[in-house]
Amino acid sequence: MWWKFLYSHRNAILTGTLIIALCALLLGICARLPAPGASDQSDGAQVVDYTILVHQIQNGNVSAVAIQDDNIHALLKNPLQSTKTIASKAGAQSSSDAPIDPASWYHMLTNSDTLLTASQDTTAFDRHTVYIHIPAGGKDLLMTQLESAHVDVNILPTPQPSPLLTVLGRFAPLLLVIVLLLVFFSIRQKQNPLGSMDDRISQIGKSRARRFDRLPEGTTPPTKPQVTSPKLLTGGRSPASAVAKSAAAPVVAIPSVTFADVAGIDEVKSELVEMVQFLREPGKFSRLGAHIPRGALLVGAPGTGKTLLAKAVAGEAQVPFFSMSASEFVEMFVGVGASRVRDLFQQARRVAPCVVFIDELDAVGRKRSMRASGNDERDQTLNQLLVELDGFDARQAVIVMAATNRVDILDKALLRPGRFDRRITVSAPDRVGREAILRVHARQTPLSEDVSLERLARLTTGMTGADLANLVNEAALSAARRDLMAINHDCFEDALARIQLGALRPLVMSESERRIIAVHEGGHALVAHHLPEADRVNRVTILPRGQSLGVTQFSAEMDRYNYSRETLMARIAVGLGGRVAEELTFGPERITTGAENDLQVVTDLARKMVTRWGMSERVGVVFADYQPEESYAMNMRSIDPDAIPSQSRSLVADVRGNLYLNGSQPAQGRYYAQTMASRSSGGVMMNALIDAEVQRILNDGRAMARAILTEHATQLTTLADALIEHEQLDRTQFETIIQG
Ligand SMILES: Nc1ncnc2c1ncn2[C@@H]1O[C@H](COP(=O)(O)OP(=O)(O)OP(=O)(O)O)[C@@H](O)[C@H]1O
Ligand SMILES: [Zn+2]
Secondary structure, eight states: OHHHHHHHTHHHHHHHHHHHHHHHHHHHHHHHSOOTTSSSSOTTOEEOOHHHHHHHHHTTOEEEEEEETTEEEEEESSOOOOTTOHHHHHTOHHHHOSOOOHHHHHHHHHOHHHHHHOHHHHHHHHHHEEEEEOOTTOHHHHHHHHHHTTOEEEEOOOOOOOHHHHHHHHHHHHHHHHHHHHHHHHHHHHHOTTOOHHHHHHHTTSOOOEEOOOOOTTOOOOSSOOOOOHHHHOOOSOHHHHHHHOSOOOSOOOOOOOGGGOOSOHHHHHHHHHHHHHHHOHHHHHHTTOOOOOEEEEEOOTTSSHHHHHHHHHHHHTOOEEEEEHHHHOOSSTTHHHHHHHHHHHHHHHHOSEEEEEEOTHHHHBOGGGSSTTOHHHHHHHHHHHHHHHTOOTTOOEEEEEEESOGGGBOHHHHSTTSSOEEEEOOOOOHHHHHHHHHHHTTTSOBOTTOOHHHHHHHTTTOOHHHHHHHHHHHHHHHHHTTOSSBOHHHHHHHHHHHHHOSBOOOOOOHHHHHHHHHHHHHHHHHHHHOTTSOEEEEEEOSOBTTBSOEEEEEOSSOOSSOOHHHHHHHHHHHHHHHHHHHHHHOGGGOOGGGHHHHHHHHHHHHHHHHTSOOOTTTOSOOOOOOOTHHHHOOOSSOOGGGOOOSOOOOEEOTTOOEESTTSSOGGGSOOSOOGGGGSHHHHHHHHHHHHHHHHHHHHHHHHHHHHHHHTHHHHHHHHHHHHHHSEEEHHHHHHHHHO
């Protein structure tokens, strides 16, 4: 297409135009200059006034004139008696005073060569010739006078420049203007990093892939990676056009992250080592005819370090890293997504070996059948992605990694061999992994002696790498707030509470309100303390934080991957301990709304026991918990705090029955009323049965809590008093109070 040609050759065109224009300008100026021989110079003739000439004509002293435009040379019969002439100065009057024949005069006038050579004639010519420049309006009068005096009038033609020069001369000013405009715009473009308007329009289809620059040693990566203009990444363009695009070009585009920065997921790392080797020495592999998996799908919950891993692969192999979120592919214009995908892979191929990372693959990769009807844009984008994945040949060392937390909703075409056939599951780290991750993130921070990362790892069950990174950062902030030189354990505890429960909320509460909260939290803690299956109490507080008025925090001695019915029942009893304590202390009439979240959590847990884990005798070993597929699509990082306006949001159950503090887990564990069973008539009965069994389990748990709190009623009172006094009790303080 012609405009594309123009665009890509604009520098040559610009320079060419400039040169042509300058030449034209010079030629034009030259053409404007009078030609030699026909100039308004007097050629050595006497320069006289107009009136003198008129006089000479009237006196009959003029025998011939030669007119060229407004210049007149006149041949005098007798020379003027004037000192002005060169000839008089030369003192050669006598020999040169003879009249000149008009024909030879005319010949001498038009041939300057003769004038220059024949000095004798020249003197005569000079003495007999006068020259005037006719003033404006004087020509007509002169002509009539010449006519009446019968003077021989010769009209000399105006010297004509060559036709080409005339044309160029005509257009010189126009060309000058064009050149100036071009120069002006090219300067503007250099100054404006966004480029011109049509540049920006042409950018719509360009992928917005990010390439990461190496960061200086010791700096932590910024949350938003540096975004560079994709044009600059191409490398194939001439340097001149790259400079015209923007002044700042990235120097190196290799991430500084290596496997040393990824902790706690060693088994995953080992799967990627082969890819790193391939990227380092692609030749070695292709020589042996080895087929290296092109695409790897990283599956895992948000914050488990999928992006970090992909970046580390590039960093280890010292190759460029392109990152793009699949949701960025999809825009409102049909076809834009597809062209972005094409562009991204084009860039990647150009700088291969490299790593391309596509985050949130499910945004485009969702099963085509599952979508709302006729989403052309998504389909086109997905198709383009498939085409690109197939389009690599064996020599192109481009590794494509994608991240998702829902493989089951991905289109099967994406998972076929040769595409994302290697699946790597990145799970939340275990206790040892958490400790390792904490160590990685605490590398740059001074820790005081009382900090035990091992202990912190125990307190952070269920937290992901991103959560732990955030924890270290929050602790450092807390230390800064307290003007400490190093981070101590209190800072970490503070940060943990802040992350899990929100910032401390200065609420002014009445004495009776504080007592209710103290009894409620005391109930949770005491039931946990007396149930060997329950987690240990780490901290009890009645300081309001975030949405909760009080918190009982637990710490697991070890990570559990499987839960017994016994453990789950203990959790339900602990969860109901708050409400039961209120009931026993203040009477059934004065129970409060503070137990809302507790009830939500335990109901959820009990329902899962019945519908998922086959833990109810009467319902039996069935799986009856079908959730609408779309509900998974919500990739929620945490529960919307406003959705749970309860006293203690400290307990949330996940799919496996894990109870989590607050919403560090996605809200997958919520109960969805729309079960498979409810769609049939038999399902109605099944639903009723499930509800009855859930009820029964909750009542069993309540009875457990009641038994414990009745038996240890005095401990509950002591604990509540201590809480009102100290507001916050850590593990040792709590155990001392119970024991003493
Ligand atoms: N295993 C880990 N070791 C060290 N740091 C980690 C680890 N996992 C996560 N992090 C920290 O958490 C941050 C965020 O992780 P990352 O963005 O890779 O998670 P993700 O799984 O891609 O999440 P999302 O799905 O939300 O994009 C990382 O920059 C890193 O600081
Ligand atoms: Zn509670």
